[in-house]
Amino acid sequence: MSFNHLDHDTLEQWRESGTVHEVVDIRDPMSFSQGHIPGSRHLDNTSVGSFIEQTPQKRTVVVVCYHGHSSQQAAAWxxxxxxxxVYSLDGGFTHWQHHHPEQVVRDEGQAPQ
Incomplete structure (x- = not known):
């Protein structure tokens, strides 16, 4: 079992076309709250158990980290x-935020960067 790489344009197309997928963000909680891809959920050692229980194994899963490196290990896992x-988002959230600034959400109470 292995994962695939996913580029930002393909993720953007999936989002626009309504292709069913789950985006999980493995960055630290503070970074996630300061900005993440709309609809993504934070995934860490505490939440991974419930994610596995709630998410069907046939669901397409896209793993996001800072730059697209750590997400490869999480995707393989x-x-x-x-x-x-399972896909690792190439370039990570940093690349997404740079190329799709209009598609970044912040948790309530977080000031814009």
Whole structure:
């Protein structure tokens, strides 16, 4: 079992077309609250158990980190848990934020950067 790489344009197309997918963000909680891809959920050691319980293994999962490096390890781990359509977002959130600033949300109470 392994994962695939996903470029930003493809993720953007999936979002626009309504393709069913789950975006999980593995950055630290503070970074996530300061900005993340709309609809994504924060995933860490505390929340991964409930994610696995709640998310069907046939669901497409896109893993996001800062620059697209750590997400590869997390994507490989999820693939090892039985998810057969797992992607690591190339360039990570940093690239997404730079190219899609209108598609970044912040948690309530967080001041814009």
């Amino acid at each position: 999820l693939a090892g848990q039985g998810y057969d359509r």
